[in-house]
Each structure stands twice: as structure tokens, then as C-alpha cells.
Amino acid sequence: MEATPIPDFDAIIIGAGLSGLYQLYRLREQGLKVRVFEAGTDVGGTWYWNRYPGARFDSESYSYGYSFSKELLQEWEWSEHFAGQPETLRYINYVADKFGLRRDIQFRSRVTTAVYDEDSRSWTITLEDGSRVNSRFLITAIGPLSTPTLPNIAGRDDFKGASFHTARWPKEPVDFAGKRVAVIGTGATGIQTIQTIAGQVGHLTVFQRTANWAAPLHNGKIDAETQAKIKAGYPEMFARCRETFACFIHTTDPRGAFEVSDEEREANYERLYGERGFGIWIGNFNDILIDRKANATISDFVARKIRQRVKDQTVAEKLIPRNHGFGTRRLPLETLYYEVYNQDNVELVDIKETPIERITPKGIKTSDREYEFDIIIYATGFDAITGSFDKIDFRGVGGTRLKDKWKRGPETYLGIMVHEFPNMLMLMGPHTALGNIPRSIEYSVDWVTGLIEFAIEKGLTRLEATPDGVKSWTDHVRELGEGMLSNEVDSWMTGINSNVEGKQTRIVARYSGSAPAYRARCDDVAAKGYAELRLS
Numbered sequence: 001m002e003a004t005p006i007p008d009f010d011a012i013i014i015g016a017g018l019s020g021l022y023q024l025y026r027l028r029e030q031g032l033k034v035r036v037f038e039a040g041t042d043v044g045g046t047w048y049w050n051r052y053p054g055a056r057f058d059s060e061s062y063s064y065g066y067s068f069s070k071e072l073l074q075e076w077e078w079s080e081h082f083a084g085q086p087e088t089l090r091y092i093n094y095v096a097d098k099f100g101l102r103r104d105i106q107f108r109s110r111v112t113t114a115v116y117d118e119d120s121r122s123w124t125i126t127l128e129d130g131s132r133v134n135s136r137f138l139i140t141a142i143g144p145l146s147t148p149t150l151p152n153i154a155g156r157d158d159f160k161g162a163s164f165h166t167a168r169w170p171k172e173p174v175d176f177a178g179k180r181v182a183v184i185g186t187g188a189t190g191i192q193t194i195q196t197i198a199g200q201v202g203h204l205t206v207f208q209r210t211a212n213w214a215a216p217l218h219n220g221k222i223d224a225e226t227q228a229k230i231k232a233g234y235p236e237m238f239a240r241c242r243e244t245f246a247c248f249i250h251t252t253d254p255r256g257a258f259e260v261s262d263e264e265r266e267a268n269y270e271r272l273y274g275e276r277g278f279g280i281w282i283g284n285f286n287d288i289l290i291d292r293k294a295n296a297t298i299s300d301f302v303a304r305k306i307r308q309r310v311k312d313q314t315v316a317e318k319l320i321p322r323n324h325g326f327g328t329r330r331l332p333l334e335t336l337y338y339e340v341y342n343q344d345n346v347e348l349v350d351i352k353e354t355p356i357e358r359i360t361p362k363g364i365k366t367s368d369r370e371y372e373f374d375i376i377i378y379a380t381g382f383d384a385i386t387g388s389f390d391k392i393d394f395r396g397v398g399g400t401r402l403k404d405k406w407k408r409g410p411e412t413y414l415g416i417m418v419h420e421f422p423n424m425l426m427l428m429g430p431h432t433a434l435g436n437i438p439r440s441i442e443y444s445v446d447w448v449t450g451l452i453e454f455a456i457e458k459g460l461t462r463l464e465a466t467p468d469g470v471k472s473w474t475d476h477v478r479e480l481g482e483g484m485l486s487n488e489v490d491s492w493m494t495g496i497n498s499n500v501e502g503k504q505t506r507i508v509a510r511y512s513g514s515a516p517a518y519r520a521r522c523d524d525v526a527a528k529g530y531a532e533l534r535l536s
């Protein structure tokens, strides 16, 4: 009888973004043989790819950084409350260097297939160049927003000028001086891009399909005194992030919108509109995201702000969303975004009124006229959450394809495991708590590390979610989504992407309960010796 070959690695991690890097660090600490495969030429994931003008945090920098190393926390100094992409990428590189992570990362290595073999209880991955590697555990750290999608508009390849998707922005600076520039898309990315380039371009035309609610970021430099306070206060701040609903520093108001007088409500909205970050979204009254009437009060408030900030009231009305309430899609935070539309060199085209018919060699043709451009920027978003899974051919027990299994939406156990995909562990996959993402990443990585440690200690070589475990978690996630206004709206959060075939029906792709509840459930599974899993 042939001996079962020993896998090349204990664990393979796909992706060298924030989750892949921390997972590598943790598994190496356990003395395991680990290799990370990364498609890009360097570390950083989201922050490596999204180099578009104006890309920056909208979680407070200090609440976003890794919390696992006290030394790192004391060494690193964020320059702004919401750091820009170049600084964040420098930070991630600093982390990779400090902990010597690069030596276990293979760059320029896109994984195309991952196949489970029952005999050896291991995964074999194939890279784009055809090379193969195998490992006992396979950890996906491929990100919920990492597969960019271009708009399905005819003639895209005909355009003779320069065109870029924001998530595939060139490393060299793009010169906008005197250029006629188009931006398609007004999500968080489009808004950051528009407000940043409006002062640099010759002329800017924004093509908006759906107006989005946005609120002020109120960024600022961190002075020395604040820096010292931040560094001294890290333990308390992270403790606070652990307690809040979505791991941000903002705590939901315990009151409902109608538990206060009209004047108090208005004053509260005014205060939140003037404060830094996501407070107006997640530090607001506890019912604005579940109660239509409560939501209408904040939507009405922000609509009034837009009318005050935009001079031309026809333009202001176009910028006010009509088909969804405030905060029911991921809220973009902005810096003088609305004021951009007061500039003479900026035009807003509502493509619901005058749809884009095609891209032409010279620019963009709508039902109204042809616009000529030197540069077209596609800020058209991502095939979110499941898109990066669809791009890799994952084959589980007996050749089962993950794509087939998830045809009607993802089915997972704790958002981490899938039945018939033993030893595959997902970080920030479908059905996990996202929120302030590094906080969620650190928790999930620690949980996965604990499970692998347990398996090794007990000599287990096969870990699999049961059908019952998957059904109960998937049902739970679905139930939690009921009543959330966000689940009644088309957006990447409900799995919608108009540019991807088969992604026009809303699904429950995200866990929408609280992060503390998510962690309590996962902790309980670990405390009971992972007895809900099929272990052998």
C-alpha cells in the first residue's frame, strides 16, 4: 500500500491583505509551516489595489490598526484621524517587515483552483502558471470587496482615451490638469474620487445612477497631545470596540428616535452631523435602521443639509436619494463632496433620466447627447462577498463545486466553514460580522487559529461543518436580517451587482447581528470542544 503523502504545508492562506497577514503571524507563532499566495506584487490587499485619488479610511485610523502587538501600537503614529491610502499601505508594509512576514508570502501568484483530496485529507491549489502546492488546511483571506466589476455598457473597449477602474488604479500618478474627466459611480469610492479630483481636472462630469446618502467625515491631523492620549488609551478603546454593535468606537444611542422631543431629535442629528466618522450612522437612535418612520426623520434631516450645501436646487434634488432611506446602504463619508457641485467645471448627469447608451471612441453617449472625455473613471464597485469565491474553482468532497453549492446564496457554518469542504476556513467570508473590519479579522483569525491548534493537539486531520450546523447558522443569519431596512435595498450588501450575471436577486450575504453576539456564539462552540463539527 502506498503511504499517504505528507502535505507540503500545514496551512495555505490565499491573500496577503489584513486578514492573510495576521493569520500568517498567528499560525507561525504556533510553529506551523505556512505559505501565503498573493496575486499582487506586494502586501496590503484592499489597500494595495485601491490607490484611487482620495482613497482613505472612514473608520478612525487608531481603531482600524491591528491590536495584537502592544509594541506596534506604541511605535506606529497615525497622522490623521482618517488616514489616506498611501499611509495605510505604509503601515501594512511596516507590519509585514516588523514581523518578517514576507518570507512566507509568494507574490504574483493568483490561485485558480483549490481541490480537496479525501485520501490525504489535504487541499491542492493550482496557480495561474500551473504550479501546484498542497496543504492540510486552506484558509481563504480573499476579502469581501476585492473583485472589481466594470459596467456592462456597450462600447467600453472603443474609448480612445485613458480609462481606469478605481480598484485597479495605476501606481504612477494620473495627471488630471486641464483634462475632461468622467466618473461613473457614486458609492463610497466614487464620492472620495469626485471630491478629490474636482479641484484638479479641467472639467468633471459625474454620471449618477442612484443617489447615495453621505455625511461629513470631519477628518483632521492628529496633534502631539492627542497622539499621546491615543497611545495611552488603546486598551480602553479596543475594549470599547469589542462592546459595540459593529466594533467601531461609536455606540448606538439607547433611545428610539421618538422617545425624545422633535427639538431634541433635531439637536441630536445636528450634533452627529458635526462629529467625526460614522456616529451619525451607527451612533444614532437605535431604531433608524429598522423603523421606517424613525428612518424618515434622519433622511429628512440629511436631505435638508444637501439642499443647504448645494446652490442649484435642481442639482440638490438629484443628489437626494428617493429609493432608500439614510444608512440603509453602506454610508459613504465625505469631505466637501456636495460643494463640488457648486463648481463651474462640474456637471452631474442623472442617468436614470438620460441613460448611458454606449461608450464611444470619444466619450460617453447618453440618450440626450454625446460627452467627450480624455479620461473615464469607473467607480462601479465590486462583485462583493461571494465574487472572489466565484473566481477560484473550489472543489470539495467528491468534486462538489462551491459555486454550485452557493447558487442560491451562501450557506455557511459561522461564516467560517462549509459542509463538504473539510479543512477549508474562511476569513471575512459570507455570513460573518464585518463592521470595523480589522476588529472582526482579528477575532476570526484567533478563532481559526484556536481550531487548528485544537486539531493538531488532538491529532485530528479532518474538520468539517455538518449539514445541520450549516442549516442552523444560515437560517439564523437569514432571521437576523429580517426587519433590517438595509435588507430591503439593492446594494452590494444584499448581493446585488447589475454588471454580473446571476447577481440581480437579493440574498442574505452578511451577518447583521451584533459583533458581541457573533463572538459569543463562536466562543461557545470553541468552549464545547468544537463538538458541533464533524472531527476525525
Ligand code: NAP
Pocket: 055, 056, 057, 058, 059, 145, 150, 151, 152, 153, 184, 185, 186, 187, 188, 189, 190, 192, 208, 209, 210, 330, 351, 379, 380, 381, 382, 492, 498, 499
Ligand atoms: P458601490 O458602493 O457598489 O458603488 C458602485 C457605484 O457604481 C454605484 O453608484 C452604482 O450605481 C454605480 N454603477 C455600477 N454599475 C453601473 C453601471 N453599469 N452604470 C452606471 N452606474 C453603475 O462600490 P464602491 O463605491 O466601490 O464601494 C463599495 C464598498 O467598498 C463601500 O460600500 C465600502 O464598504 C467599501 N469602501 C470603503 C471605503 C473606506 O473605508 N473608506 C472607501 C471606498 C469603498 P447603483 O447604486 O445604481 O448600483
